[in-house]
Amino acid sequence: MKILMPTILLLPTTTLCSTKQLWPMSTIHSFTVALLSLQLFKSSLETTLCHSNYFMGVDQISSLLITLSCWLTPLMLLASQNHLTTEPITRKRTFTITIIILQISLILAFSTTELIMFFIMFETTLIPTVVMITRWGNQVERLNAGTYFLFYTLIGSLPLLIALLSFNTKNGTLHLCTTLLNQTPVPNTWTHTMWSFALLTAFMIKMPLYGLHLWLPKAHVEAPIAGSMILAAVLLKLGGYGIMRTTMATYPLPKKLHYPFTILALWGLIMTSSICLRQTDLKSLIAYSSVAHMGLVIAATLTQTKKAYTGATTLMIAHGLTSSMLFCLANTNYERTHSRMLLLTQNMQLLLPLMATWWLLASLTNMALPPTVNLMGELIMIVAIFNWSHVTILMTGLGALITAIYTLYMFSSTQWNELPSYIKTISPTHTREHLIMALHILPMMLLMMGLTLNS
Template sequence: MMKMTCAIMMLTPTTLLLRPKVLYKTTSSYSFLLSLLSLALMKPQSNSHLHLDYISVPLLLLSYWLLPLTILASQGVMAKEPTGRQRTFLAALVTLQSAISLTFMANNLTLMYIMFEATLIPTLVIITRWGQQAERLTAGTYFMLYTLLTSMPLLLATLFMNNLTFTPTPFSTITQPINTWSEFLLWVSCLLAFLTKMPLYGLHLWLPKAHVEAPIAGSMVLAAILLKLGGYGMIRMMQTLPTTKTDMFLPFLVLALWGAILANLTCLQQTDLKSLIAYSSVSHMGLVIASVTLQTQWGLSGAMLLMVAHGFTSSALFCLANTTYERTNTRILILTRGLHNILPLATAWWLLTNLLNIAMPPSLNFTGELLIASALFNWCPTTIIMFGLSMLITASYSLHMFLSTQMGMPLMNLPTQPTHTREHLMMALHMTPLIMVSMKPELVL
């Protein structure tokens, strides 16, 4: 683990010192090598400094795997930038990956909090410096304020628990007696920061703005990794804080399930392609929040499967949206129609990715949602109505997105480049591991 951590950290000075001609080649090769070497971590090991288990390993491998894909996705746009901006961009991406890695490897709550907050800085730099529109500063402000305001209670709760245990709080259940009111405040303080990062519906306003304004690499990391930090933090809090009844989480459960339905309905009226994909992430993460708060084995397994599957699927959708944007210079659904006649192979990728977003069996998305549905139904049979409605609307907006972008006659008479090998490689590297894990879900569970 230390070898992987040091290797990813040393990639930052490497990007700043490389010659311009080999900058992208070396960085891509280096990150691909790291992603392959990270597969050796599939068998969790632990030492006195860093910690890996069956909860952190799948998400850590996902973050390592997506680093080279973000570099490949950005290459088309960033190649036109000055060399200094390219170096800074790659350094920000690698720094963000280093902070994410240390978050998943943390063995106590204090280190996890520090690294969790450290991801804010490079993400903010990527959004505000390389965003595509003038509103990127507003998006960065929303992202910073939501994160900082909800992280303050988490800091206070962390300090309280450190004083309670006289040491940085490890991920094991606190046995010291705590009165009921203090326990309730601890739960709310700790969960608020992670529910905002997921995000829970009502605390989600920063996410569509950040996605729409961020460059493609920022959108991929936001959807695939940073949202999963919220789910990972919630699971760790369930392990650390004193156990409590599920009834205390009833407001979060109801808001998560209803929020999933409302986010899906919002997807149906979106005209911006990236905004639509962002709201779909809100709906999927609502299911993850509901399953984690049930505190059951099936719920936890379903949450882990859906987080990994959504990481690949949403990142692939943003890659396809970027492929369309680079050719049409617009993300308006009605203006990007008719691409089936021009880019038929890209349409095949669109169809496969949308089917995975719908959770078509026997994909990993389907397995995760099936476990979540079973856990929710076992807890309260009425939840199957909300879950079924959410699935129905998900299928509706996914098919709407596919038909709007691919079918019909093109409205814009622009010269269109054919899809590049780099873009097909990106999609293959998204779909292949997802399909392989779908055939053997034990790798994630």
């Protein structure tokens, strides 16, 4: 409640403050909320659910994700300032209010202890995201991208709602603590398999699982910078969080369901990583890399072991910061060249040398080079999947190799090669942009130091 109430108070602050004070007030207030959210790390050290009331509580998984979503809100506001320069003040207020509503729904989704409340908040995040993509998107295709995103998620959510209602009818409650206490192994019947499939469908689309991922590149490419940041950093993790929560309540998963999903996730890791190698659009490349990383998270969480959950949570936090930073870097190029094509935005190292340093750091974390947090998360998950089946090391190893190749391809394409002839002059980088990059790298460095000291 200490975090939720200040976030809600951001709404009247944004609505009532003067025109000149809109950006400073909203950014400073959201930074204050982000710093307040750091106290949730205390909850991540405890093994049980810390309740603030009957309906809300945080544990080791949700506390980290709430902190991540709070930390990204001021960064989204900072990154969007140039994009909204020509907009009238009413639209600037509307944009800021949309971001705040999205943050409120995410905080409620991660902190609720009732599964039906989680479902409502899960669906609520759709509305501000679709508004952001369709109203402030960059290209003509933004309406098509918003429609894809909306209907993919809505169609997947209907089976989830039916599964939750049937679960409530059977157990009499959807409270997480009661569900975990009353947990009994369910017979491996066809009915239970279909019920588990319905329960996981919406989260598999949200992650997204390979084959259900067609909405993601469209949404990322057409979304404004704030939309791309929150989609990659937090909204995909909402799917992973949902899988962890529901699989904890439905232990064990039927093998008929477990095998196909795991195979699809690991196959998707290789396929989407390979697709990245032939991308010409920078934002599309970063979007497909998110699908590849989330494929590994899906495969790990389906093993339903503590080690897998630890690795999945670590990678979700690390990937959230890394992918958000990559989208911010892509946006700095786009604002100057008005193109996302890799062939038309080469040799940026010559024109923006300091930005090349941020590109290098973001690429190294995306490759999961030691001693980054990404590497620790990936190693824990690969070990957990390997313990489940030894054959999987071939797919996870190949996926890690291709990830390194396409990340180097992305870095070399943007920073080296010949400078395009049409670029004569380019505006220099701003302090605001370097601040955004620094605030992405800083948490990763602190987490890296914390994990190194603890180990």
